[in-house]
Amino acid sequence: MATSDLALFLGQLVRRPHQVVALAPSSRFLCAEMVAEIDPGAGPVIELGAGTGNITQAILGRGVAPENLHSIEMNPDFCDRLRARFPGLNVHKMSAGDVGELPVEKAQAVVSGLPLLSMPVALQRDILSGSFARLAPGGTYVQFTYGPKPPVTRAVREELGLDWRVSGKIWWNLPPARVYRFYRASPETGA
Numbered sequence: 001m002a003t004s005d006l007a008l009f010l011g012q013l014v015r016r017p018h019q020v021v022a023l024a025p026s027s028r029f030l031c032a033e034m035v036a037e038i039d040p041g042a043g044p045v046i047e048l049g050a051g052t053g054n055i056t057q058a059i060l061g062r063g064v065a066p067e068n069l070h071s072i073e074m075n076p077d078f079c080d081r082l083r084a085r086f087p088g089l090n091v092h093k094m095s096a097g098d099v100g101e102l103p104v105e106k107a108q109a110v111v112s113g114l115p116l117l118s119m120p121v122a123l124q125r126d127i128l129s130g131s132f133a134r135l136a137p138g139g140t141y142v143q144f145t146y147g148p149k150p151p152v153t154r155a156v157r158e159e160l161g162l163d164w165r166v167s168g169k170i171w172w173n174l175p176p177a178r179v180y181r182f183y184r185a186s187p188e189t190g191a
Contacts, residue, residue: 025051026113026144029172031058033179034111034142038062042108043136047071048096048127049113053082059111060086070104072096097123100130107134112143116151124156132160132184141182146175152182161185 026034031054038045040063050056050071059069066088072095073079079093092102096114110131116124131141141162145151150164157164167179 026054027170027173028054028058030144030170030177030179031055033167033170034144035059035062037140037142037181038064038109038111040064040068044068044070044104044107046099046102046104046107046110046131046134047113048099048110048131049073049115050082050091051075051078051113053085055111055113056082056086056089060089066090070102070107072099072102097126098130099127100133102130102134104134106136106139108136108139110135110139110141112141114143116143117145117147121153121155124153125159128152128156128160128162128182138183142179143182144170144177144179146177150180152180157182 034055035058038059045059045064045068047056047059047069050073056069056071060066066086067090070090070092071082072092073082074093074095076093079091082089082091096112099110114127116127119127128141135141143151150157152162161184162182163185164180164182170177170179
C-alpha cells in the first residue's frame with residue numbers, strides 16, 4: 001500500500017469512524033485469501049466496501065478485467081481514490097445495503113471488506129439477500145472476520161439457507177483474520 005493510501009485511510013478513520021472501523025487496511029496475505037477462488041473467466045465480481053483498494057488490487061491481480069469488477073464504496077474520498085488508481089473500474093458510490101439494485105447479473109462472487117458484525121441485523125439481511133440476488137447459481141459471498149464465529153448472524157444464515165467454508169487464521173494481518181465463503185446450501189433455497 002502506498003503511503004498516500006495509508007494516510008487517506010487513517011484520515012478517514014478519524015473523520016468518519018462510523019464508516020471506517022478497521023484498525024488498518026487489509027494485508028496482502030488477507031487479500032490473497034479473499035480472492036484465491038476467483039476465476040477471471042467466470043463472470044463479474046462485486047466488491048463491497050472497497051476502501052483504498054487493497055482487495056480491489058488483489059481481484060484485478062487475479063486477472064479480472066476492470067470492467068468486470070463492480071466496487072461499492074460509500075465514502076466519497078475513497079471513491080475518488082479508487083477511480084484514480086484503477087482506470088476502467090466500475091465504482092458505485094452507494095450503500096452496500098443497496099447491492100440488490102446493482103445492474104449486475106450472475107456475478108461469480110461478492111467479496112466483502114465490510115465490518116458485518118458491527119452492523120444491525122436488518123442491514124446484514126439487506127446486504128446478504130441483495131448479494132445473493134446478484135450472484136450466479138453456485139456463487140459465493142466472501143467475508144473476512146477477526147473473531148472466532150461466522151461473521152453473518154445465525155438468523156440471516158438460516159433465513160437465506162447459507163452454509164460456509166472457513167480458511168485457517170491469517171496471522172499476517174492486523175488483527176489476524178479468517179475468511180468465510182458463504183454459499184446457498186441448495187440451489188432451490190430462495191431469498
